[in-house]
Amino acid sequence: MELDRGYLVALEGIDGTGKTTQWTLLADYLEERGLPVVRLREPTQGVWGQKIRKILSEGRGETSAEEELQWFLNDRKEDVEQNIQPALNANKVVVIDRYYYSTAAYQGALGFDPEQICAVNEAFAPRPDRVLIFHGSLEKSLERIETGRDGFSSFEKKDYLKNVQDIFSSFKGVHIRRIDSDGTVANVHRQVVAEVDDLLGIEEAR
Structure with a gap:
């Protein structure tokens, strides 16, 4: 499948929503369909x-x-x-794990204005064609963090994450889609694929 332009898909949400797992699965899915995919994560390794x-x-x-x-x-x-x-100039699909909505949500929970953070970023960063915001039970996300890692990062405190999640919930726009992250990996993947298929015009039966 050839694309007539590049596409940017950002996966966002608090830690423990399974976002990074779905980032990998989405990139794999698109590559299996012959699409040129660039996988990125922020913060970068720079x-x-x-x-x-x-x-x-x-x-x-x-x-x-x-x-x-x-x-x-x-x-x-x-x-x-x-x-x-x-990558966008080369008509590739950029699939990024965290982008400026994460900065707006996490730094917004520290007292900055999330809308202003988005505006500052959009002055130099391309707006995503799709923002998939993963949202689910805070307790389930914290449980996943506890069982999946050795301790919490400095950003992973319950009250703080609740504020971050609330800011993620406040984002609006035709390019933003909500993903229910509480289901099985397969169920969540189906939601993600449906949204990206719609964006790219992939009509192949799932």
Whole structure:
């Protein structure tokens, strides 16, 4: 299947929703149908992304919330310039695990204005053709985090994640779709595939 332009699909939601598993499954699904796929994740493995990942694993320390937000912006600017825009220009499907809606939600829960964060990002970052926001039981997400990893990151506290989830729920737009993340992996994958098939015009029976 050839595309007449590039497409950007962002998977968003709090940790523990199974988002990253579905990111992998979606990219695999599209590649099996012969589509050119670029898999990206944010924070990236670049210089700024590594600084952010250190905060996630070790805590913020003396890093201010303002500095942290700037690191996210710096990391994304590099990602857009080096990876996202070139792939879109080459008519590929970019499937990204977290994008600027995550920054707006997580930093918004620290007291920043989520709408302003989105506006700042959209000044340089292409808006996704589809944003799949994974939403489910907070308790189930926390259970998945506990059983799937050794401890929580600095962003994974219950009250904080509830605020993050509420901000994710507030996002509106024709490009935004809600995915019920509480079902089985197969059930959630069917929801994801249906949304992306609709976007790309894939009519193959599932």
